[in-house]
Amino acid sequence: MDKKIKKFLKDAVRVAPKVSNKGELFELRNGLVSKYPQTRKDAIKKTIQQMTIGKDVSPLFPDVLKNIATSDIEQKKLVYLYVINYAQTHPELCILAVNTFVTDAQDPNPLIRCMAIRTMSMIRVDMILDHVEGPLRKTLQDDNPYVRKTAVLCVAKLFHLNRELCISLNMITDLISALDDSNLMVVANTIASLTDIYEMDSSVVPLPLLIQSHITQLLHALSECTEWARITILGALAQCDAKDSIQAQDIIGRVTPHLQHVNPAVVLSSVKVIVKNLDLLPSELQKQPTDKVSTALVSLMSTPPEMQYVALRNIRILLQKYPELLSKELPIFYVKFNDPLYVKLEKLDIMVRLVSTSNLKQCSLLLAELREYAMEFEPEFVLKAIQAISQLAIKFAYANDSTSATKFVTKALDILCTLLQDRDTFQDECLVSICDLLRYDSQLANLPLPIVSSWTDADSHLVTDSGKCNYIWMLGQYRFPNAEEKLQQFIDTFAQQGHSTQLSILLTVVKLSRQLPDTTLQHVLKLATTETQDIDIRDMAMLYWRCLSLPNADKLVEDLSNAKLPPLTSTLDQFSPELLHSLLQELSTLSSIYYKPLSQFKRRTVQHSSVQGKALDELTSMAHAEIAKNLNSETLLDLDSDSTNVPNANIKGGSALEELSDLFNFTGDSLLDKPMQKMTIQEGKQVPANGSAKDLMDLF
Amino acid sequence: MSSGIYFCDAKGKLLLSRRYKDDIPISAIEQFPYLLIEKEQESNVIPPCFSHNGVQYLFIQHNDLYILTLTRSMYANVAQVFSFLHTLVDVLQEYMKVVEEESIKDNFVIIYELLDEVMDSGIPQITDTKMLRQYITQKSFKLIRSAKKKKNVVRPPSSLTTAVSWRPEGIKYKKNEAFLDVIESINMMMTQQGQVLRSEILGKVKVRSRLSGMPDLKLGLNDKGIFTQSNEEEEDEPSSQPSITRKKSNIELEDLKFHQCVRLSKFENEKIITFIPPDGDFELMSYRLSTPIKPLIWCDAKIQVHSRSRVEVHCRAKAQIKAKSTANNVEILIPVPNDADSPKFRYSHGSIKWVPEKNAILWKIKSFPGGKDYSMAAEMGLPSVNDIADYNFKRPVQIKFQIPYFTTSGIQVRYLKINEPKLQYNSYPWVRYITQSGEDYIIRM
DSSP: OHHHHHHHHHHHOOOOOOOOTTOHHHHHHHHHTOSSHHHHHHHHHHHHHHHHTTOOOGGGHHHHHGGGSOSOHHHHHHHHHHHHHHHHHOHHHHGGGHHHHHHHTTOSSHHHHHHHHHHHTTOOOHHHHHHHHHHHHHHHTOSSHHHHHHHHHHHHHHHHHOHHHHHHTTHHHHHHHGGGOSSHHHHHHHHHHHHHHHHHOTTTOOHHHHHHHTHHHHHHHGGGSOHHHHHHHHHHHHHSOOSSHHHHHHHHHHHGGGGGBSSHHHHHHHHHHHHHHHTTSOGGGSHHHHHHHHHHHHHGGGSOHHHHHHHHHHHHHHHHHOTTTTTTOGGGGSOOTTSOHHHHHHHHHHHHHHSOTTOHHHHHHHHHHHHHHHTSSOHHHHHHHHHHHHHHHHHHHHHSOHHHHHHHHHHHHHHHHHHHHHOGGGHHHHHHHHHHHHHHOGGGGGTTHHHHHTOSOHHHHOOSHHHHHHHHHHHHHTTOTTHHHHHHHHHHTGGGSOHHHHHHHHHHHHHTTTTSOHHHHHHHHHHHHHTOOOHHHHHHHHHHHHHHTSTTHHHHHHHHHHOOOOOOOOOSOOOOHHHHHHHHHTTTBHHHHHTOOGGGSOOTTSOHHHHHHHHHHHHHHHHHHHHHHHHHTOOSSOOTTOTTHHHHHHHHHHHHHHHHHHHHHSOSGGGGHHHHHHHHHHHTOSSOOHHHHHHHHHHO | OOOEEEEEOTTSOEEEEEESOSSSOTHHHHTHHHHHHHHHHHOSOOOSEEEETTEEEEEEEETTEEEEEEEOOTTOBHHHHHHHHHHHHHHHHHHHSSOSHHHHHHTHHHHHHHHHHHEETTEEOOOOHHHHHHHSOOOTTOHHHHHHGGGSOOOOOGGGGSSSTTOOSOOOOSSOEEEEEEEEEEEEEEOTTSOEEEEEEEEEEEEEEEOOSSOEEEEEESOHIIIIIHHHHHHHOGGGHHHHHHHHOSSOOEEEEEOTTBOHHHHHHHOOEEEOOOSEEEEEEEEEEOOOOOOSEEEEEEEEEETTTEEEEEEEEEEOSOTTOEEEEEEEEEEOOTTOEEEEEEESSSEEEEEGGGTEEEEEEEEEETTOEEEEEEEEEOOSSOOOOOGGGOOOEEEEEEEESOOSSOOOEEEEEEEOTTTOOOOEEEEEEEEEEEEEEEEOO
C-alpha cells in the first residue's frame, strides 16, 4: 500500500516551474528532463503552447524526443504533435527519431502505429524515406482497418515527397489492390489517395479505368459508409463515364437516395453525378431525376451562408443547361435581410435567371420584389437590384408578344424613373438601366425624358463613366432642349472624362452637328485627336473628321442619327457552350465557383507563372477572334458605298488588336476593364454593349 | 485536398494551425489579415473564398473566429470544405461548449488531437463526436485519473470503421426509453398589408435515445401519401410516380433529409424509415413544406415618422391559432430610426422596452392565447437637426414565438417500433410536438 501511495505521489507530483534568468527555453528544458512524469508532461504541453503562438522551440527537439518512449499514450501523442510540426520545417532534426518511428510502427496499439506511419510519411528527408518502405508496406496489410485507412493515404504523401521512390517501390500497385479491401473506409481513402496521385501525375494511375471496373462495388458501398467517404466515392463516380444508358440509369438510381443526406456536400456531389449521367438517359426518363435534383438544390438554401454561396454559384451553371429546373421555386430565393452580402448578390442573379418568361404573374412578383430591394441601403445590393430590373424586363420582352412586353417594360421603366428621382446616389445605374430598356422600344422615352432633360448640371448628378455616357447618348438621341449648353459642360472637361464618355461626346456631337455651331464640332474633333491618350477615340475622331469632309457628309450624319440599334435580346451574361460543358463537369469544385474551367489552370505541380501565361494565351486568341468577328459586322457607319473607309476600318481594327495584345502582355486584374471598353467601341453601339462585353467577361 | 486547417482571430491573425501537407508555406496564412483588409477596401462583398498567389483561401466565420483551409488544388471540393469546417465547429463545440478565441487558446492540446483525427492528409475522416469521445478524452480535467488509468490504454474503438460507425457496442440502460421531438419552424415573409410573400415550414425530428444494445428502430408517420401510397405506385410505374403522389397525399413533405444512420436506399425503395440510432441526442430527419400557410401570429404595425420631431408606432398583434392553443414567449421586434430616443409606451399586455443597440422596440408577451388581440402604441422623439433619408431604418418587423402541442403541417408520429434482437426489452417511446418561429418570420415595413 505504501508503495502504491509513493508511486502515485511520484506520478502526480508537479514541480512548479522556477523563475530563472536563463530564459524560458531553459526552464522548459528543465521540465522536459525532470524525473517526475507529470512535470515532464506539463513541460511538453507548455512547449507545444509556445510552438502554437509562433515561438521557435526547435532547440528543445532532442529533449522532447526523449519523452517519446513512454507507455503513456497521451504523452506520446503530445510528442508526436511536436514532431509533426517540426517535421516540415526542421526535417534534419527528425532523423534523430527514425528508430522510434520504426519501432512504433510495430506497436500493438493501432493508434501508435498510425501516428508513426503518418509522421514518417510527412518528413521530407531521404534518410527517413529509406526507412519508410517496410513499415508502410506492413501497415498497408495491417489487421486493423483503422491503420490501413491511414496507410493508404500515406502512399499519396510519399508520392508527393518522392515520386521516383514511390514508383520504384511499387507502392502504387499495393495501393490499387487496396481498392478491393473489405472495409469501406479503407476503400474511400484509397480512392482519395489515388485521386491525389492522379492529380499530380495522371500517367501513373489509370484512375478512370479503375473506377469504371469497380463501379458496382462503389455504388453498393455508397449507402454504408460515413458522409465524408460518400463524398469521396461520389467524386470518383463523377469522374468516370458510364458505358451506356443502362449503366447510367443504374448509377442515377443508386445515387438519387443520397440527395436526401443531411450533409449538403453529399447532396451537391450527388447532383454532380446525376447531372453527369443524365444526358445518357432517354428523354422520358430524365424528368424524375431532374425533379429530385431540383428539390435537393432548394434544400441547400437552408444551409449556412458559405454553403449557400457554393450552391448558388453552381445553380447558376445548372440553370443555363436546364433553364426550367427551378422555375417553380422563386420564393425560396427571395433575399433575407440578414443574408450576407455575397449571398444576396448571387440570389438576385439567380432569381432573374430562373423565372420563366411565360409566367407573367411570377415575373410581376419578382419585379415588385426587386423594387423592394432597390430601396434597401447596401449600395452594391441596390446597384445590382436596379440592374436586375432592366435585365428582367428585357428577358421578358424578348420572349413575349409586343403588347404584354410593352406593358411590362413600361412598368419596369416606371419603377426605374421613381428610383431615379428618389435615390440620389444611384442615378448612374438607374440611367444605364433606363437606356437599356429604351433600346427595346425608344417610344417609351416619354417616361424618363422629363426627369432627365430637366437636369441642368448632369455632371453633378452622375459619377460613373457609364452613367455619363448614357446620359449623353440620351441627350443626342432625344434632342434635349438646351442640348448645346448641357453638352458644353462635358466638352469643357473632355480630357478628364472616361473612355466611354469621351466616345459618347464624340458621337453625339457628330450626330447633332447640324444643330450645334460648327466651332463645337471642330473643337471636339480637335480635342478627341489631340487631348486624349486613347488610341481608339483618336482613330474614331479621325475617321469622322475625314468622313465629314466628304461630299455626302449630310447623309452620313443622317444615317448615323437614324441608325437602328440592334435589339437587345438579353443583358444577362451567358457562358460559352464549351465553358458550360466543362463547368458542368466540375460542379462543387473551386473552378465552378470562380467560373474558370480547370483547363485554364495547369496541374498544380507546374510553376504558377506559366499557368497564367497559358490562360492569357487562350484569352488573347479568343479576344482576337471576337474582335475579328465584330469588325465584320460593323454596322455603325453604314457606308457600304464608300470604299475609302474600308482600309481605315482595317487600320483601326489592326491597331486595336495590337493594343489589346499589348495589354495582355501585362498581368493584373486592373486590366479587366480595359478590354471590355475596347469591345464596346468595336461593337459600334452608343450604348455600352453589355452583351458582348459580358461575354468577354466570361472569358476571364 | 485541404493543405491545412487554420484558426484565426477576428482580424485574421493566426491562433492555431494544423498543416497536413507542406505544399503551402506558413507565410500564406500570415498574409491573411492583410488580404482581408485589402478585400474590405476594394468592396463590401467578401465571398468566403478567394485566391492569392495561387493559394486558395476558403473560410467560414464563427463568433470572433475565422476558420480557414488553404489549398492549391482547383479540384478541391468547396462544398466538402465548407461542410467540413462547419462540422468541425460542431465537434469542437461538443468538447468545449463555446468556440471562440479564448477557448481556442485554452484548449489547444485537445484541438490538436482532434484535428489529427478528423482529417488526414487533407481528407475528412471521422467527425462523429460520439465515437471521437471514446478515444479522445478531454484530459485537462482528468489529469490524475488518466495517470491512474495507464493500463487501460486508449485505442480506437473497433466499430469506428465498421458499417455502423456511429454506435459503439455494449451500451446499457436500466430503463430503455426513446424521446421524439417534432419541431416545426415557420419562416414567413409578409407585406405590411398582410400579403404572404413566402412561407415555409422547416420540420425536424429530434431523438434522444437511451436504449441498450444495438436496437433497430422503425418510425411511422401519418404521412400516408409519401410513406405508403407512393410505395405501391412506384412498383407499378416508377416514371409517373412523382405527379401521382403529389396529387393524392395531404401532407407533402419536401426534401426530406436524414441522419446518416437512416438506411437511405430502404427509404428510397420502400419508403420506410429504419435505423440503428446513435446513443444520446441526435437529429433524425428534417423536412420542408412550402405549402402556403396563414400567419400564425399576425401583427399590424404602423410606423409614422414625423421628421425632426417624433416617431409614432402603433401595433396590433393577433394570435391566429385555435382558441385552446397558446403561443408562448412571443417577441415582436419593431424597428425605429437610429437617432430616436426618449420612448413613451402605452400597452395592455406583456412588457415593452427600447433596445437601442438594435434600434428597435421589443414587445414581449409571455403567453398569448389563440384568437386574442393585443395592441400597443409608442412614441419616440427625433433630433430636430440633421435629417438625411435614413434607409437603414427600413428593416422588417421580426416576430418570435413558440406554440407547444401543435404542428402546423399536421404531421404525427404513428408509431416508433423498437426492436433489439438480442436483448428483447420493453421500451417506451415519448413524443412531443412544438411549432415555433424560424429565423425568418418577418413583416416587411
